[in-house]
Amino acid sequence: MKFEVSIARDGHQTLSINGIHIYSKYKPIDHVNSFIDKELDIEAEGYLLLGLGLGYHLNSIVKKVGKKKIYVLCVDKREQEIFMHSTISNDLLNLSNVDIVYDPKYIEINKNYQIIIPNAWLQVLDKNNPLYYFLADIKIKQESYNSQKELLENNFSNNLLLNDKNLNHYISETKQVNKIACLVSSGPSLNETKGWLKDVRKQLFILCVGSALKVLLKENIIPDAVIISDPKVNIIQQLEGTNFDGPLFYLSTANYVATSNYLHKKYILFQSGYKKAENIAQQYNIPLVDTGGSVATTGFSTLKILGFNTIILFGQDLGFKENQTHAKFSTSGRIVYENEKLLKVISNNGEEIYTTPNLHSYLMWFNSKMKDSNNLKVFNTALNGAKIHNVEYIDQDKFYKIVHS
Template identity: 30%
Template sequence: MTMLQNNLELLKKRYPDIYNEIKDVHVNSNTYHIVENSEGQKTLKVTQSLYGENKSFFLHSKYHPDIEAERFAQEQYKPEFSVHILYGFGLGYHLEKIAGLLGPDSRLYVVENNLMVFRSALENMDLVSILENPCISLIVSKDVVHISKRVRRLMDDNYNKFNFITHPASLKAIPDENEYFKFVMENWNLKKSLTDDYDNTLHNNASENLKLNSPNAGILFDKFKNVPIIIVSTGPSLEKNIDLLKEAKDRALIISAGSALRPLLMRNIVPDFFAIIDPQKETYNQIKGYENIGIPLIYLATAASYTISHYLGPKLVAYYGKYNDGSEYVVDSGGSVATTILDIAIKMGGNPIILVGQDLAYVDGKNHAQHGSHASIYTQELKNMRRVKGQNGEILYTSFGYLSYKYWIENRIEKEQRIFINATEGGAYIEGMKHIKLRDVISDYLKKSFNFEEEIKSILKESGNQYV
């Protein structure tokens, strides 16, 4: 019996569903190629074509895959957890090393979405120790819905008390048609990298901001039903239509990201609110010189306390996640100031909700508009970045962070029964939104005038805001 036959027999015995899905898979030798080192150890070279460019990488070290696997296992295994969920089967090197560290009551669940990678392992590696190990369970399928349900069930059953491990090279090998699944796995890996220092910064900011006794931003919820709301960010396309926002004043409620405050005020465009969520002290540059302008500030509970305390105008605090004041009014921040404002705008009742300056991609090599609190950033490393479809069908470079915000927006608006418009006039295409030029939005959707200043004053006064 060949090694492949033996592996398949063991697979059929213990994992019949996986066997049925993998038994007729043929590995594309142009994409997946086995390479051996001088000692006969194998690795898998993966060649992917992305937007006309071929790029190759190895799933394991082509020189010392066993040493690399040992180092990976030592770094990723956490003995305080009894349940470990690993994305990435690879050729199995790192699985064997992690299995050697498992206690008698520990379990390792291995998730793999690329059937050709798994088939390559079956064809080239003796996997008996993995396939027969009662402490190892495989979740292998090209069906990401099936995988997601299984993993979610594991998470729920273990009350989030588990160690989630991602094998970086295996993430890169997730098939292109499962781009969103790849993003979810990468995002999990990114979240794990948050440092204790960052968590401490959030906690310290929240403690200091609590002393301000600001009203909850929830006082705005449902107060602007069917009122047009414009969210202004500082993507590079903001320069194309920022001046048109003068015509939108008092015809739509304008909420500005803190980084867009200066570009707006320099043009004598006064937003109705602005928002700051970043925990870093550098956000003070967003309000420097404008500390007493009187525009209501919406800030996240963990935003930079130095900046928030130095702003002298009306302030509303938005609570989220574990940073919650115990009330029913909480927001889903989504990770960026624009996503936070979008969630708030939805809860305010806005309709339509219009994005301006939300490129979510690099346009002509830059990611911020001129004169914003962020300097325009030009990069020579675009070829190492992710790519995304632009509004005109073009391919644009984007960062992992921008991609996460794009997906968050698409998921957040998916079930909302209202109109969402992307009037950015550049950047990434956002599913679920109408893409309309701002001039046309103003003429077609902003036909009514409002006295937002008096309405906002009334809401703030009712809340007992000390600045009114």
Template identity: 30%
Template sequence: MNYYLQNINLLKNKDPELATRLEDLSFSKGKIFISEDLSMKDEDCDVLVIFGFGNGSQVKEAIKHASKKTLVLVIDHDIANFKNILTLYDLKDIFNHERVSLAIGEEPLKATRIRMENYFQVITIKDIIVIDLYKNQVNPAYYQEIIKHLNESINASLQNIATMSEFASLWEKNILANISYLVLNPGLNLLKDSFKDFPAIIVSAGPSLDKNVGLLSEAKNKSLIICVDTALKTLLAHNIKPEIVVSIDPKEENFKHYQGSGIEGITLITEPVVSSQIFSLFKENLIFITSYGHPLMMWIEDIIGSKGTFPVGGSVATTAFSIARELGNNPIIFIGQDLSYSKDGVYSKNTFYMDNWINSMDKFLTLETITRNYLQEYNLIYVKGNYEEKVLTNSQMASWAKWFSHQFKNTKSLCINATEGGAKIENCVTMSLKEAINNYCQQIQDPKNILQDLHRRYKTPDIDNLIKKIKKVSDDYLLAEYYAQQAIETTKRLEKTSQNLLSQKDNFSQRELNLLQHINMLYGELKVMENVLMISRWHLDPLLIKLNSIRDSSLGGQIEIYNLFFQKILSISQNINSQFLKATEILQNIVVINENLT
């Protein structure tokens, strides 16, 4: 029996891009390589990577044995062989499985980092297990490159987890403080393809922006000017108002990019984690919300509807690019995207950061000294320049350049780097802004009217239902708080009455075993509280990594592990419940206002 039509139709739902590549490919008449290594063990890991698709039986085994949280990522360099496999085997169990991702015939970065980012939104994986069905005998260079990118993904994940540990509470606080703006404003998904084949100019705040910012006036209404928040004051100082400003940073100081600026008529596209001061400043303007996978925001979106998610790349400029791509802009033109340091400094003039540095200057502290001191905080590297042979950058900006390069390669729109300096970004066309405007910015549109029209189409969700759901999950957190308090009190009793905290399990007294059993029962009650664990996942992931590293099986070690866990649950529950209460009051006020208007 030929299973090709069944399999290709299933693939069109699971992975349309792979299905398209397969349909464009002729059937191979070569030998089909199938590994029969089925030696699998139960695996409890975040990502299980399989090198080689084989006949699919290995993947089915992986699904059967891997835990419910595990992403099964199948990577195979040979798309022609895979197409032949589709004719021979019924693969519906694989193609219908939500935890299976198929990277067939893809470049290593896309097959690894990009696929994991698309699946997890934000990578917080702690471990990856690789099963090599090819046993390093087939295309070893390709799979060695895959291993390199898997290691980079683990490193990025550890950085993400560290960031979560620092900012998780602030993100939650800001999301709930901004709840009124989340329900009263549409998501970015409402803007999908709204500027199809209309040019976009993304303005970043690199020092080269000072060279060509004045030309933007020639592109007004001939392009959609999207400005990162850092560059807003520079544009306004040149009497240029962008149509859109993008903001994603949760820190309070980010508000200073807007202070004293004339923002009237500028549309804000932002993530819900930014300071409520920024939302308040734009309350008379158009606002569109986007989401990047924060667990609390995902829970809210399940109730009020999706706002739209896309690859963010880790910076406000990468986010701006993803927005332009979502809007259908073509071409997408960059200026001020230096991704490097220069003799002119780190930022363009008039930005908050540059103004701050200038204000701190005196006869002993020059701008050159301030810049040098700033650069000494980073591990600097040389990379190829856009116009120069090499330029100074750091590893973070170099990673953004790689991200852009990969995204450009997989973007239908023409990508143009009109940055007059900075680091070289591959897979785009380099030209001056003057050339880009003359060649591509000739069509006249009124972006402001388009944005206003789309914003008016938004229908406010059922706020009463959201209030009800928040009250319900708040009750869950109150119960979690109660369980945590009970467990903490029990661990204190256990610690106080124990004869020997260094004793091992076999030597625990009956009283110690009973108290541990009670603590474990409370732990079990918390483990089934799905909403609490899901919403607070970014709080708990860093802690769980720490707990997994503790190898002390003594009574004192067990008490330490339980104490750390329950203290965290207690802190999370107390903090978020006070914020849920404020969010409920905000939403109830909206309901009252709406009732008075009707």
């Protein structure tokens, strides 16, 4: 990495790495303070900050959180030398609550810690660093939450007013026979695999994400339940005009117009990571759903809570061989263009395919959940979809054998 310290327009030191400005060229400290003011969760138990540099982000956090524990993860060992020449380093040295580390194995945090990732530091972090995609995933979710915070809160408040049942009610009302669960998403592989469900429909419990509902209904395949999670109003189109009258699972922050318009059985899901939902779930002893950032990952978590020990994934591509991200007739998806920032991953057929940062985030979630799958058996039917750790690809013949075994 090429570090360059210079003087900003306001007279303070500033820093660039490999030509990327870590701080403003004009008012670096003001810029950092503004970022921390917007980003910082003052109620967090402790903090993990990416990047040391001249210490500006660290200094801004220290002033606001007092003696709470702060870890600073450096992206390069030379940062220590840069930091020692900073005009504010003397104020930050030897603070008992601050640990500056170069290896994440020295970091001990829990879910009550806030991870703070300045965009510039993420940009200079080597993509071959095993931490890069982990931190990029966190950053994507943080930015998504921050951009939709008011919408989420509005949806949550209005959904509570519906006074719908929750997962505990569904479990007590439903006597599940020992069926195999199929989670149907709307990835492009669904174009080829949706027909597999017809002949063995009665032996399956089918949970369909909202964007795939119309795809299944065109094949006269009626799912056992549908799940939605999107907070935006355009989610309405996933259900309207379908005449589907089965159970609807919806995330507590899903768009309340869509949830209130649905006049049949519905069950609200309370998600981990959203404090208001966690509080209600704790108060009434309701299972918390791990969302993973997408409706499919939310559906996967829901099926686990419902007790299914075999889950077969349909349309769970998490990538694409050509340029179409979703199946035909899906209410989601788009065409991907060559100038977009795409990543490459290995598919179930051993070839490289493209994926977007968001889809890669969901792939990482599945990978983490399948590291220790215990007695859970998970299979994927997407030949040209991304390979998920510990998830076997199955063709149509193997699918029928599993169903009939």
